[in-house]
Amino acid sequence: MPDALLPSEVIRADNLGFQYADTPVFSHVGFSLFAGDFAGVIGANGSGKSTLLRLLLGELGPASGGVSLFGRDVRRFDEWPRVGYLAQNGLSSGANFPATAEEIVTANLFSDIGFLRLPKKSHREKARKALARVGMEAFAGRMLGSLSGGQRQRVLLARVLVSEPELLLLDEPTNGVDAETVASLLALLSRLNREKGLTIMMVTHDIARAAECVSRVFCLEDGSMVELDKAQLREELSHKHKHPAREDERRRIKEGGGKS
Amino acid sequence: MRRAFAVGLLLAVIIPCIGIVVVLKRLSMMGDALSHSSLAGVAAGLILGINPIVGAGAVCVAAALSIEAIRKRIPKYSEMSIAIILSAGVGLAGVLSGFVKNAANFNSFLFGSIVAISDFEMILVACVSCAVLVAFVLLYKELFYVTLDERAARLAGVPVRSVNFVFTILTAVTVSVASRTVGALIVSSMMVVPTACAMQFGKSYRQTVIGSVAFAVAFTLIGLFLSYYARLKPGGTIVLLGVACFLLILLVKKVAALRGAARRGAPEAESARERAEVLP
Numbered sequence: 001m002p003d004a005l006l007p008s009e010v011i012r013a014d015n016l017g018f019q020y021a022d023t024p025v026f027s028h029v030g031f032s033l034f035a036g037d038f039a040g041v042i043g044a045n046g047s048g049k050s051t052l053l054r055l056l057l058g059e060l061g062p063a064s065g066g067v068s069l070f071g072r073d074v075r076r077f078d079e080w081p082r083v084g085y086l087a088q089n090g091l092s093s094g095a096n097f098p099a100t101a102e103e104i105v106t107a108n109l110f111s112d113i114g115f116l117r118l119p120k121k122s123h124r125e126k127a128r129k130a131l132a133r134v135g136m137e138a139f140a141g142r143m144l145g146s147l148s149g150g151q152r153q154r155v156l157l158a159r160v161l162v163s164e165p166e167l168l169l170l171d172e173p174t175n176g177v178d179a180e181t182v183a184s185l186l187a188l189l190s191r192l193n194r195e196k197g198l199t200i201m202m203v204t205h206d207i208a209r210a211a212e213c214v215s216r217v218f219c220l221e222d223g224s225m226v227e228l229d230k231a232q233l234r235e236e237l238s239h240k241h242k243h244p245a246r247e248d249e250r251r252r253i254k255e256g257g258g259k260s
Numbered sequence: 261m262r263r264a265f266a267v268g269l270l271l272a273v274i275i276p277c278i279g280i281v282v283v284l285k286r287l288s289m290m291g292d293a294l295s296h297s298s299l300a301g302v303a304a305g306l307i308l309g310i311n312p313i314v315g316a317g318a319v320c321v322a323a324a325l326s327i328e329a330i331r332k333r334i335p336k337y338s339e340m341s342i343a344i345i346l347s348a349g350v351g352l353a354g355v356l357s358g359f360v361k362n363a364a365n366f367n368s369f370l371f372g373s374i375v376a377i378s379d380f381e382m383i384l385v386a387c388v389s390c391a392v393l394v395a396f397v398l399l400y401k402e403l404f405y406v407t408l409d410e411r412a413a414r415l416a417g418v419p420v421r422s423v424n425f426v427f428t429i430l431t432a433v434t435v436s437v438a439s440r441t442v443g444a445l446i447v448s449s450m451m452v453v454p455t456a457c458a459m460q461f462g463k464s465y466r467q468t469v470i471g472s473v474a475f476a477v478a479f480t481l482i483g484l485f486l487s488y489y490a491r492l493k494p495g496g497t498i499v500l501l502g503v504a505c506f507l508l509i510l511l512v513k514k515v516a517a518l519r520g521a522a523r524r525g526a527p528e529a530e531s532a533r534e535r536a537e538v539l540p
Contacts, residue, residue, distance in 0.1 A: 057415070059411070080416070080417055081415075081416060081417055083415060084415075085411075085412070085415055087411065087412075091408060091409045091412075092408075092409045092410055093285075093286075093407060093408050093409060097284065097407075097465075098459050098464075098465055098468045099404070099408065099464060099465035100463070100465070103404070103464055103465050103466070107401065107405040107408060107413075108412065108416050109416075110401070110402075110405060110413070110416040110418050111417040113401065115402070116402075117401075118400065118401060119401065141463070141464070143462075143463060143464070159412070163416065
């Protein structure tokens with residue numbers, strides 16, 4: 001541990017900007033996330049929430065600025081097992097992949113098991129424990145395709161949790177999940193955050209539900225990102241919030257002759 | 261004939277191992293592209309006087325790597341890369357086959373000639389099969405995760421690019437040796453059909469892998485017997501048997517589902533109850 005007194009900086013984004021071809025997504029995004037933070041990221045469709053996470057993962061290269069994870073530039077970062085990521089659409093191979101919940105969770109123990117080795121009993125037990133944590137132990141042997149959307153999402157969360165990451169990046173984990181499951185997923189995340197000090201950054205379209213769990217809220221809007229304080233969050237929840245940078249940005253676009 | 265059985269069995273074990281990953285990666289057409297390209301290698305081998313399987317192997321590896329290279333250039337329409345290489349392979353095979361003196365020999369690669377296999381080819385198939393099998397078992401967990409979710413696999417520390425590279429080579433090598441036995445035109449169905457059958461029964465990924473090998477072995481053994489006694493072409497017989505079996509499975513499953521629904525009355529009741537149990 002480099003510094004025992006101050007919580008250590010888990011994510012640091014400096015002057016981050018990104019554009020797809022000629023379409024600017026956002027610019028001048030800068031923030032720090034500290035160990036133990038539970039941050040919610042909100043913003044309209046197309047405001048770049050998922051893009052932000054992919055920049056943090058180093059999957060996309062920024063147009064400007066940079067990202068560091070655990071104090072290291074993301075381009076040279078290689079301790080990926082410390083980071084857990086849950087993508088918006090779950091699995092890239094689709095929901096009907098012929099594998100059991102346990103097989104899927106065990107797969108994420110790769111760095112534990114080791115290259116070219118097969119999982120042992122202890123790894124399978126670990127996977128079962130992770131499934132138990134999300135309330136899916138009874139479904140360990142079930143095929144992914146036979147589970148409901150909410151159950152599948154829990155399995156995928158267990159897969160991320162099994163390798164005991166220090167940072168969780170979640171892209172709308174409660175999307176398409178029924179209200180009760182949303183509540184229990186959020187309760188679980190909140191508990192992991194409090195009890196294990198897990199740092200979480202969660203993109204969500206439904207901040208009203210998550211408002212009680214998160215300790216910080218970031219808002220992506222009109223090409224930039226701001227952190228909302230308590231009062232702004234209350235306004236946001238009552239749909240009155242105006243993005244502070246919006247007027248600024250409009251002016252800039254006008255002055256730049258629409259170049260932006 | 262005994263030799264045909266030995267070679268057929270070896271291939272029946274390795275082709276579905278490659279096939280299941282190919283199918284689950286949604287690359288079913290890749291087997292087609294590679295096997296058609298392998299014909300160009302066969303023709304080149306026959307012209308140059310080297311063993312056609314060796315020629316096919318070389319061209320297959322080149323074709324597989326080209327597909328990967330083109331796929332990276334046009335990621336959004338990556339399946340175009342397969343079509344491009346497939347047509348290039350067939351085109352090249354067509355032109356080169358004009359220079360092959362012994363046309364019957366070339367034709368034997370279209371539909372396979374498992375019965376007329378030489379000593380050298382027998383040893384080649386045995387070596388390749390062992391290598392592919394060992395690689396598949398060693399990379400079992402890595403291939404599983406890369407197939408399941410490439411991005412998550414990378415985050416978990418799997419060397420995704422190396423695993424994909426090795427798998428591409430394995431696929432190319434498997435297709436080129438298989439083109440000799442079941443034939444270049446049907447090797448991709450040998451990859452897909454046993455996997456399709458096993459996916460109807462498998463209760464896990466492991467079971468699906470074992471099941472698809474079991475189906476392929478059964479199709480090959482029964483197919484070879486049938487073709488021998490009924491004097492049919494072995495490659496085609498094996499594949500047709502597989503397709504018939506797959507259709508039969510679908511039919512039986514459908515009938516069973518209808519019967520079950522009729523007996524229970526309310527088919528959704530059970531799954532709804534299970535879903536309710538999950539919520540704490």
